[in-house]
Amino acid sequence: MRTIRSKKPEVRDSKKSQPTAPKKKSVAQKHPALKPRVSEKAYALSESRNTYIFDVDSRVNKLDIAQAVGGQYGVAVVNVRLASAPGKAVRTYRQKGRRSVGGKRSDVRKAYVTLKEGDKLPIFAAVEEQTAPKEAK
Numbered sequence: 001m002r003t004i005r006s007k008k009p010e011v012r013d014s015k016k017s018q019p020t021a022p023k024k025k026s027v028a029q030k031h032p033a034l035k036p037r038v039s040e041k042a043y044a045l046s047e048s049r050n051t052y053i054f055d056v057d058s059r060v061n062k063l064d065i066a067q068a069v070g071g072q073y074g075v076a077v078v079n080v081r082l083a084s085a086p087g088k089a090v091r092t093y094r095q096k097g098r099r100s101v102g103g104k105r106s107d108v109r110k111a112y113v114t115l116k117e118g119d120k121l122p123i124f125a126a127v128e129e130q131t132a133p134k135e136a137k
Helices: 039-049 062-075 120-130
Strands: 052-055 079-083 087-095 099-104 108-115
Touching: 039 120, 052 062, 062 079, 062 108, 099 108
Parallel strands: none
Antiparallel strands: 052 108, 079 108, 087 099
């Protein structure tokens, strides 16, 4: 003998019928802080490969970084690479060397941003002005 199953009446959930508000963006996504790293290696990369290095927040992704660099400096971004470096352990001494206190430096996340050929950032402009030959009067 075959049993007949009846469909259960549909119950509408009041939570599903109401539209949901869009998720709010975090502060890091709205305005990622771009802190350029000024070092000899960063200067060499900017001259040879048109790549600039920035310290960024660990919560920011590549797309947000590319949009921030493009919007802040008005350049076209070709590629973004990320590298995270854990903070080093640090030991400080107190009370004439009797007790040491351990700590840790904060973690660092670096963004390597490659720009379109012909675009430049004015980060190392002061260095380039010093190396340029001065015109004689």
